[in-house]
Amino acid sequence: MANPNGIGASVRRREDARFLTGRGTYTDDISRPNQTHAVFVRSPYAHARIRGIDAGEAMTAPGVVAVLTGADMEADKVGSLPCGWQIHSKDGSPMKEPPHFPIARDRARYVGDAVAVVIAETREQARDAAELVMVDYEELPAAVTSVKALDGTAPLVHDDVAGNLCFDWHLGDAAAVDAAFAQAAHVAKLDLVNQRLIPNAMEPRAAVGEYDRATGEHTLTTTSQNPHVIRLLMGAFVLGIPEHKLRVVAPDVGGGFGSKIFHYGEEAVVTWAARKVGRPVKWTAERSESFLTDAHGRDHVSHAELALDKDGNFLALRVATIANMGAYLSTFAPSIPTYLYATLLAGQYKTPAIYAEVKAVFTNTAPVDAYRGAGRPEACYLIERLVEVAAAETGIDKAELRRRNFVPASAMPYQTPVALQYDTGDFAKNLDIALPMVDYAGFAARKAESARRGKLRGIGFATYIEACGIAPSNVAGALGARAGLYESAEVRFHPTGSVTVFTGSHSHGQGHETTFAQLVAERFGVPIENVEIVHGDTSKIPFGMGTYGSRSLAVGGSAIVKAMDKVERKAKKIAAHMLEAAETDIEVKDGRFVVAGTDKALSIGDIALQAYVPHNFPLDELEPGLDEQAFYDPKNFTYPNGCHVCEVEIDPETGVVEVVNFAAVDDFGRVINPLIVEGQVHGGLVQGIGQALYENCVYDEESGQLITGSYMDYCMPRADDVPSFAVQYHEDQPCTHNPLGVKGCGEAGTIGASAAVMNAVVHALSDLGVTHMDMPATPERVWQVIQRHSHAQAAE
Amino acid sequence: MYEFTYHRPTSLADAAAMLGRSEEAKLLGGGQTLLPTLKQRLARPSDLIDLGQIAELKGIREEAGGLAIGAFTRHAEVAHSDLVRRVIPALADLAEGIGDRQVRNMGTLGGSICNADPSADYPSAVVALKATVKTDRREIAGDDFFTGMFETALEPGEIVTSVTFQKPDKAAYAKFRNPASRYAIVGVFVARFGGEVRVAVTGAGPSVFRATDMETALAGNFSPDALNGIKVASDGLNADIHASADYRAHLVTVMAKRAVAAAG
Numbered sequence A: 001m002a003n004p005n006g007i008g009a010s011v012r013r014r015e016d017a018r019f020l021t022g023r024g025t026y027t028d029d030i031s032r033p034n035q036t037h038a039v040f041v042r043s044p045y046a047h048a049r050i051r052g053i054d055a056g057e058a059m060t061a062p063g064v065v066a067v068l069t070g071a072d073m074e075a076d077k078v079g080s081l082p083c084g085w086q087i088h089s090k091d092g093s094p095m096k097e098p099p100h101f102p103i104a105r106d107r108a109r110y111v112g113d114a115v116a117v118v119i120a121e122t123r124e125q126a127r128d129a130a131e132l133v134m135v136d137y138e139e140l141p142a143a144v145t146s147v148k149a150l151d152g153t154a155p156l157v158h159d160d161v162a163g164n165l166c167f168d169w170h171l172g173d174a175a176a177v178d179a180a181f182a183q184a185a186h187v188a189k190l191d192l193v194n195q196r197l198i199p200n201a202m203e204p205r206a207a208v209g210e211y212d213r214a215t216g217e218h219t220l221t222t223t224s225q226n227p228h229v230i231r232l233l234m235g236a237f238v239l240g241i242p243e244h245k246l247r248v249v250a251p252d253v254g255g256g257f258g259s260k261i262f263h264y265g266e267e268a269v270v271t272w273a274a275r276k277v278g279r280p281v282k283w284t285a286e287r288s289e290s291f292l293t294d295a296h297g298r299d300h301v302s303h304a305e306l307a308l309d310k311d312g313n314f315l316a317l318r319v320a321t322i323a324n325m326g327a328y329l330s331t332f333a334p335s336i337p338t339y340l341y342a343t344l345l346a347g348q349y350k351t352p353a354i355y356a357e358v359k360a361v362f363t364n365t366a367p368v369d370a371y372r373g374a375g376r377p378e379a380c381y382l383i384e385r386l387v388e389v390a391a392a393e394t395g396i397d398k399a400e401l402r403r404r405n406f407v408p409a410s411a412m413p414y415q416t417p418v419a420l421q422y423d424t425g426d427f428a429k430n431l432d433i434a435l436p437m438v439d440y441a442g443f444a445a446r447k448a449e450s451a452r453r454g455k456l457r458g459i460g461f462a463t464y465i466e467a468c469g470i471a472p473s474n475v476a477g478a479l480g481a482r483a484g485l486y487e488s489a490e491v492r493f494h495p496t497g498s499v500t501v502f503t504g505s506h507s508h509g510q511g512h513e514t515t516f517a518q519l520v521a522e523r524f525g526v527p528i529e530n531v532e533i534v535h536g537d538t539s540k541i542p543f544g545m546g547t548y549g550s551r552s553l554a555v556g557g558s559a560i561v562k563a564m565d566k567v568e569r570k571a572k573k574i575a576a577h578m579l580e581a582a583e584t585d586i587e588v589k590d591g592r593f594v595v596a597g598t599d600k601a602l603s604i605g606d607i608a609l610q611a612y613v614p615h616n617f618p619l620d621e622l623e624p625g626l627d628e629q630a631f632y633d634p635k636n637f638t639y640p641n642g643c644h645v646c647e648v649e650i651d652p653e654t655g656v657v658e659v660v661n662f663a664a665v666d667d668f669g670r671v672i673n674p675l676i677v678e679g680q681v682h683g684g685l686v687q688g689i690g691q692a693l694y695e696n697c698v699y700d701e702e703s704g705q706l707i708t709g710s711y712m713d714y715c716m717p718r719a720d721d722v723p724s725f726a727v728q729y730h731e732d733q734p735c736t737h738n739p740l741g742v743k744g745c746g747e748a749g750t751i752g753a754s755a756a757v758m759n760a761v762v763h764a765l766s767d768l769g770v771t772h773m774d775m776p777a778t779p780e781r782v783w784q785v786i787q788r789h790s791h792a793q794a795a796e
Numbered sequence B: 001m002y003e004f005t006y007h008r009p010t011s012l013a014d015a016a017a018m019l020g021r022s023e024e025a026k027l028l029g030g031g032q033t034l035l036p037t038l039k040q041r042l043a044r045p046s047d048l049i050d051l052g053q054i055a056e057l058k059g060i061r062e063e064a065g066g067l068a069i070g071a072f073t074r075h076a077e078v079a080h081s082d083l084v085r086r087v088i089p090a091l092a093d094l095a096e097g098i099g100d101r102q103v104r105n106m107g108t109l110g111g112s113i114c115n116a117d118p119s120a121d122y123p124s125a126v127v128a129l130k131a132t133v134k135t136d137r138r139e140i141a142g143d144d145f146f147t148g149m150f151e152t153a154l155e156p157g158e159i160v161t162s163v164t165f166q167k168p169d170k171a172a173y174a175k176f177r178n179p180a181s182r183y184a185i186v187g188v189f190v191a192r193f194g195g196e197v198r199v200a201v202t203g204a205g206p207s208v209f210r211a212t213d214m215e216t217a218l219a220g221n222f223s224p225d226a227l228n229g230i231k232v233a234s235d236g237l238n239a240d241i242h243a244s245a246d247y248r249a250h251l252v253t254v255m256a257k258r259a260v261a262a263a264g
């Protein structure tokens, strides 16, 4: 009988009881004896010269232990926060990589840039004293929006970065694209903005630094998605602490969405300061600090053109994008608008020629980096909006136009003109499943019914493909990655048959403690309760890369499988010895080790006991123990893909958009836990709908002040803003190059949803002559668009 | 937050006395505005006087055919009160639409009107329902209570004790929520008393105001169509990243029509 908690079972998340009853241990829950508290003094200006810092009064305030500045860090030879990915411009020159110190030295470059840190006995005392730190600022003009920052007259964010241009990169075959455009029967064009978002993880960032004088060991507890990466970057580049003296722990983490991948200055500051003041130092961001200083997402301004022949076949795609990097390069920032964006511009289509140019620009705003989807939602939004424009302009049904241009399943594996090789995918099948889910044929009737109630109705599609589990390491390295992209695992059977799995992946909401345990339960027939998943502590787990880019199961899960393979190989040998059979006669059936054709069998528990109490054990052939480690480096990316369809109703009197129907069909390869997958899809869809309709990070274009610095102005989607989703997946296109056949599901919802919603919104407004509007489609914006077009129509 | 001394008086007289003792003392209602302000260190009161233990400030009573509601009555209590639902259902609806559940469970009527946020809901009811605001010193006509953005007719040290609302023949409140904060971008309270109609608008301007053209039109014909073509001027209306003055002016008419339709 199959294991009830094995692969394919909707096991309820084992971690949730802990989270829902308030028993999780988050970084801020951790308090150390004799601990101090850090509060940062942050720049109130988007751009200012720091002429001097007078901490005299602050130093004498009650409870103050230290006030430290960039100069103190410089004196201690603290380095710059490193960037983990190097891009080269078209001309071969490396990207501009100005230093990014944990505490600014001579200039503050965005509102929220740290200029000093106050360490005190209590947090309130540190806050009180922080107000007494006198910083002599000379306010400078700021470059706030990416387009203006590039215009040649804008203030320079970094004096030695001319024109604020970080890099000017391209991908694809410009000549082939030009030739194709020359032949085109029709060209669809679109200018579009993919607005900046603030990640808003429920748990704000936090960090506790400790230093043990006796052993010389530093410990950093932090809200990270990848503690080993932080250890490597901070240890080797910023603080000069060797790995064996630096432990980084990421305990329970309350959401990341990418924003907790990066190495932030506060982590280095608390680690460094703990040694300096000789006491543990703790910092927890206030929500306002999260708004100001968590790395933001998206922020692209693009122009795109699609060439079609007279039958609607796509001939070529040309894209020019300006990507805002913010004031400094965050850890993986340069990779997002390049290798995670332009490489996805083929989408699901067999467009033969594609050329993309990307200019990355510095501005006096918070750094921008990966945010759920990271580059791929930007690519999907661009292509899918453009395809919908092309459908409207050519009069070809939008579902049909897509179908006509899909890469057929028979063409797999398919080499795109933008560097990727898709392994599997049946895009037409996704569409076939989706159309009846939304009763596409019945749309006209529903639209008429809405019209009777004075409402405008629209339906929109988005098909997406994403590249997940970034890999292989050597390929990524050739493209500029300065890190490996494998994952680690260790599967340790204990003498009485329970198992601890150490994984380099990191769960901050994904449910690894459940999904990963299912892999072990399935393989060895052990009850799921007997499997413990350990992650997030560099002193316990082998070097791992953590969780981002929907990689945990595809890469981390594959590493677990590899470690289990090793366990099984050894267990077979032990079983053969114990059962006095030839190793080749041992079969593994439902987790039992059976001598083929007999009823002689052992459970993994029997074998584990013998491995640790090796009285009847082939000691001359094998070492005792049953504990195996593996590293898995993927052979290719994985390619989750799907089709999302959204139906909206718009109240033309107010401009309010209501999402009335949403169907998502996804191909995630093999699904281990359908319940968790569906949860990931729901969350992703809500985030994608959030971008389409609600969320918008707004800076004042002159002063660079963050206008949407709280939930009073930054609009997060709420449960009552979204409909019940219709979600389906199919499993007949498993990934061909990892042992589980899985593709990843963490970002899919976010990638497809924004485009589907906006396509529906524009469709609903199309009778008025509207062909495009930028996100978010807030009530006022929609109303304004309706006003403009109604007047235009009336004038005709 | 900066440090302050916390007091929890059990009588109105004690509260007034405590308030009189320091110019920097502040009353604490449900804390939904005051506490965030303190957390952000935007205010520095010496003393906080919590009104939550004063029985005289609580409760909902029927009075002269209308309702008298104690200043320290939470929004949730108004929303869920059978009495309010029976006498002035529009007021229960208004309370039910304030913020979110957590805010409604804490926020109070007194705190809301004393704060006089331009986008708060209750001011529209105070004006439309011809309310009287009672304080520890006097009675203030609802029409005179709100004097500007975050400004009221209250004198320093004055404590609001209750608000009496008159019972209309028909009434409804229509709110266009700010999608982020869920305060009113525009809220219109329409109430009909015999031949008199009141249309009180919150959210749109610096302070609640009456749309008198609409009142006149509705007095003659209490139907949404009566408002066709009637718009408030956008000059002087609020404008922010969520809504321009023009949009707000437009929404006033839309919400007024919806309120009239809902009032039946």
Ligand SMILES: Cc1cc2nc3c(=O)[nH]c(=O)nc-3n(C[C@H](O)[C@H](O)[C@H](O)COP(=O)(O)OP(=O)(O)OC[C@H]3O[C@@H](n4cnc5c(N)ncnc54)[C@H](O)[C@@H]3O)c2cc1C
Pocket (backbone or CB within 6 Å): B026, B027, B028, B029, B030, B031, B032, B033, B034, B035, B051, B071, B072, B075, B097, B098, B099, B100, B103, B106, B107, B108, B109, B110, B111, B112, B113, B114, B115, B119, B120, B121, B122, B158, B159, B160, B161, B181, B182, B183, B184
């Ligand atoms: C997230 C959020 C959403 C909200 N959404 C809405 C909304 O949609 N609509 C809406 O109308 N409101 C909204 N509010 C405001 C909330 O409903 C409260 O009404 C408001 O915050 C004030 O009431 P309070 O009882 O909390 O007063 P407090 O915050 O305690 O006090 C506010 C002010 O009134 C003074 N005060 C309090 N009681 C008295 C009294 N009896 N006499 C004299 N002065 C007094 C205090 O000194 C203080 O200056 C929202 C608040 C939050 C936090």
